[in-house]
Amino acid sequence: MTTPLLAIRSLRAAYGKIEALKGVDLDINAGEIVALIGANGAGKSTLMMTIFGRPRARSGRIDFDGQDITGVPTHEIARLRIAQSPEGRRIFPRMSVAENLQMGADATDSSEADRASGLERVFTLFPRLKERMTQRGGTLSGGEQQMLAIGRALMSRPRLLMLDEPSLGLAPLITRQIFDAIRTLNRQDGLTVLIVEQNANHALKLAHRGYVMVNGLITLSGTGSELLQRPEVRAAYLEGGRRE
Amino acid sequence: MSASPAAQTSRAPGAAFIFKKALISALVALVLFSLMIGVRTEAGSDGQLTYWTRFGDLAAMVAAVFGGSILVELLRQWWGPVGTVRVVPASVQSTLSFAGRLVAPVLLVFTFLVPVLFYDERYILDLGILVLTYVMLGWGLNVVVGLAGLLDLGYVAFYAVGAYSYALLATNFGLSFWVCLPLAGILAAFWGVLLGFPVLRLRGDYLAIVTLAFGEIIRLVIINWQSLTGGPNGVTGIPRPTLFGIPLTPGDDGLAAMLGIEFSTTHRIVFLFYLILALALLTNWVTIRLRRLPIGRAWEALREDEVACRALGINTTTTKLTAFATGAMFGGFAGAFFATRQGFISPESFTFHESALVLAIVVLGGMGSQLGVALAALAMIGGFELFRGLEQYRMLVFGMAMVLLMIWRPRGLIGHRAPTVFLKTNQAISSDLVKEGHG
Numbered sequence: 001m002t003t004p005l006l007a008i009r010s011l012r013a014a015y016g017k018i019e020a021l022k023g024v025d026l027d028i029n030a031g032e033i034v035a036l037i038g039a040n041g042a043g044k045s046t047l048m049m050t051i052f053g054r055p056r057a058r059s060g061r062i063d064f065d066g067q068d069i070t071g072v073p074t075h076e077i078a079r080l081r082i083a084q085s086p087e088g089r090r091i092f093p094r095m096s097v098a099e100n101l102q103m104g105a106d107a108t109d110s111s112e113a114d115r116a117s118g119l120e121r122v123f124t125l126f127p128r129l130k131e132r133m134t135q136r137g138g139t140l141s142g143g144e145q146q147m148l149a150i151g152r153a154l155m156s157r158p159r160l161l162m163l164d165e166p167s168l169g170l171a172p173l174i175t176r177q178i179f180d181a182i183r184t185l186n187r188q189d190g191l192t193v194l195i196v197e198q199n200a201n202h203a204l205k206l207a208h209r210g211y212v213m214v215n216g217l218i219t220l221s222g223t224g225s226e227l228l229q230r231p232e233v234r235a236a237y238l239e240g241g242r243r244e
Numbered sequence: 245m246s247a248s249p250a251a252q253t254s255r256a257p258g259a260a261f262i263f264k265k266a267l268i269s270a271l272v273a274l275v276l277f278s279l280m281i282g283v284r285t286e287a288g289s290d291g292q293l294t295y296w297t298r299f300g301d302l303a304a305m306v307a308a309v310f311g312g313s314i315l316v317e318l319l320r321q322w323w324g325p326v327g328t329v330r331v332v333p334a335s336v337q338s339t340l341s342f343a344g345r346l347v348a349p350v351l352l353v354f355t356f357l358v359p360v361l362f363y364d365e366r367y368i369l370d371l372g373i374l375v376l377t378y379v380m381l382g383w384g385l386n387v388v389v390g391l392a393g394l395l396d397l398g399y400v401a402f403y404a405v406g407a408y409s410y411a412l413l414a415t416n417f418g419l420s421f422w423v424c425l426p427l428a429g430i431l432a433a434f435w436g437v438l439l440g441f442p443v444l445r446l447r448g449d450y451l452a453i454v455t456l457a458f459g460e461i462i463r464l465v466i467i468n469w470q471s472l473t474g475g476p477n478g479v480t481g482i483p484r485p486t487l488f489g490i491p492l493t494p495g496d497d498g499l500a501a502m503l504g505i506e507f508s509t510t511h512r513i514v515f516l517f518y519l520i521l522a523l524a525l526l527t528n529w530v531t532i533r534l535r536r537l538p539i540g541r542a543w544e545a546l547r548e549d550e551v552a553c554r555a556l557g558i559n560t561t562t563t564k565l566t567a568f569a570t571g572a573m574f575g576g577f578a579g580a581f582f583a584t585r586q587g588f589i590s591p592e593s594f595t596f597h598e599s600a601l602v603l604a605i606v607v608l609g610g611m612g613s614q615l616g617v618a619l620a621a622l623a624m625i626g627g628f629e630l631f632r633g634l635e636q637y638r639m640l641v642f643g644m645a646m647v648l649l650m651i652w653r654p655r656g657l658i659g660h661r662a663p664t665v666f667l668k669t670n671q672a673i674s675s676d677l678v679k680e681g682h683g
Binding site: 054073077079086090092093095098103104107108134136156168 | 538541542544545548549551552554555556557558559661662665
């Protein structure tokens with residue numbers, strides 16, 4: 001096998017004294033969709049944020065495209081064209097849709113041509129955003145805001161796109177639209193995607209491979225369909241979502 | 245829906261509700277005023293305490309509160325609930341928006357003509373210079389507070405740094421105004437960055453407290469560093485500005501003699517007027533340009549959501565520091581102008597009151613709106629002069645006007661935000677009409 005695009009080895013991170021990641025190993029190959037599933041507080045979002053440099057890793061190592069990015073400041077990681085769509089969308093409510101999208105391109109020193117082609121890509125993917133170009137971000141519906149958050153992340157022409165709970169608080173139909181868009185991006189553009197989800201069913205069906213995280217540790221990994229068959233995954237995340 | 249019963253009661257509160265509200269207000273007024281107005285105390289001729297009661301005045305005050313409360317409630321009913329969008333005919337709306345677009349150019353042309361129109365009225369010219377100084381300060385602080393959303397209560401510190409930079413450089417080293425002006429800006433920006441570093445991690449109230457302290461520290465240092473700043477005595481004999489080396493004095497080498505016209509002190513006032521106008525317009529131009537660049541966009545994004553900025557890989561440290569530095573630089577320019585206009589500066593000119601005034605201008609104008617800030621400066625400084633005839637009631641009227649303004653226009657005079665990325669086609673519905681929220 002070739003070296004993975006992103007390789008994480010025994011990564012530890014903590015908030016003060018509370019350890020959120022207790023030695024995580026994870027690989028993402030170029031052109032892959034990887035799903036990271038787990039219960040609330042398992043450390044999924046922390047893992048994503050640690051890849052992005054904040055909170056900083058206590059120990060362990062993160063390599064992106066053969067380059068050690070452990071402890072590199074967030075804005076420099078963004079220049080390597082790793083993009084994230086944060087949990088809860090976090091679009092800029094008083095800025096227009098167009099400005100929100102431009103913000104995504106600002107961190108990577110994009111040229112005007114890059115911005116134009118990025119906009120075009122986002123608008124073919126989410127035509128709704130084009131209709132709402134001049135509207136303020138805060139006036140969009142939840143689904144549109146999620147599209148905007150993903151579109152904003154895409155504006156930096158990422159090599160790795162990290163999505164934190166893109167289905168959070170969305171209607172099933174909208175969730176499907178979002179997941180279809182992610183699949184399209186992966187198939188047509190060969191985009192590598194890390195998707196953090198509580199909606200295990202959707203995420204594992206979408207992903208090539210998946211990881212299950214419990215209490216700051218990866219407990220299971222495998223292809224999406226493999227994981228969907230595993231009884232412990234079914235019990236924990238699919239059938240009622242309770243673990244008792 | 246839980247909101248509908250509340251909406252109904254607010255639409256048509258009964259007479260009983262109004263009466264009850266007025267009664268409560270009157271009761272509060274009675275408690276408050278009974279000692280303040282009801283009893284008058286004074287030191288007698290031998291130093292003993294004399295007092296007499298003024299129950300008539302007290303009753304009048306309480307009655308006024310009672311009546312006023314009913315009046316306000318009736319007015320509110322007549323006005324309709326705050327925040328409703330009244331249906332305005334399309335023709336009126338388009339006329340209004342056309343007029344709205346004209347406000348800024350008309351105001352600018354008028355400002356240019358002020359020295360021509362009011363050449364003989366020294367008072368108006370002086371007032372104009374004062375208003376423009378605050379317009380410039382407002383525009384400078386607008387970068388920090390309005391755009392970047394960093395609440396700065398110590399803006400006067402940079403005004404002071406600029407003023408003292410010019411005053412000390414000019415009196416000690418004989419440097420001219422035009423050399424000192426950029427130096428004053430650079431020094432102020434430097435102090436802006438110095439303030440920026442310790443407050444990088446602070447937000448909101450905490451940031452406000454530290455910036456407030458910073459403003460006071462600068463003032464106290466100026467007062468106590470007697471050998472350099474002259475302490476409370478200030479700096480005197482600050483040179484007047486020259487027109488690129490040509491002094492505006494009655495002598496043979498003065499501007500008037502060179503142009504072959506009769507000397508008048510008004511020349512200097514007019515020159516100062518255009519100088520501050522140019523500085524203010526420079527501030528405005530730079531801000532407008534910056535807003536369209538990634539750095540300006542990052543400032544606004546920082547105001548909206550700092551976490552999202554980091555998620556996008558925006559360097560929040562440099563974003564904040566540049567905002568502080570840019571705002572401080574304009575404050576420094578304004579300070580240098582202030583010093584050269586006054587010819588004398590002392591720490592008394594740089595109290596917290598100034599910071600508060602400039603902040604009020606920015607907030608009243610509508611955070612981030614350039615035209616709004618200019619209008620607010622005109623209203624605050626000009627309006628304050630307008631009420632001079634009211635003497636001791638000036639503050640009261642002024643305070644009430646501000647409260648009313650904040651009730652009716654909580655986002656400031658010009659509350660909407662003009663986008664910086666434009667499209668060819670116009671949208672059907674203005675986004676201002678749509679309420680913010682999460683769909």
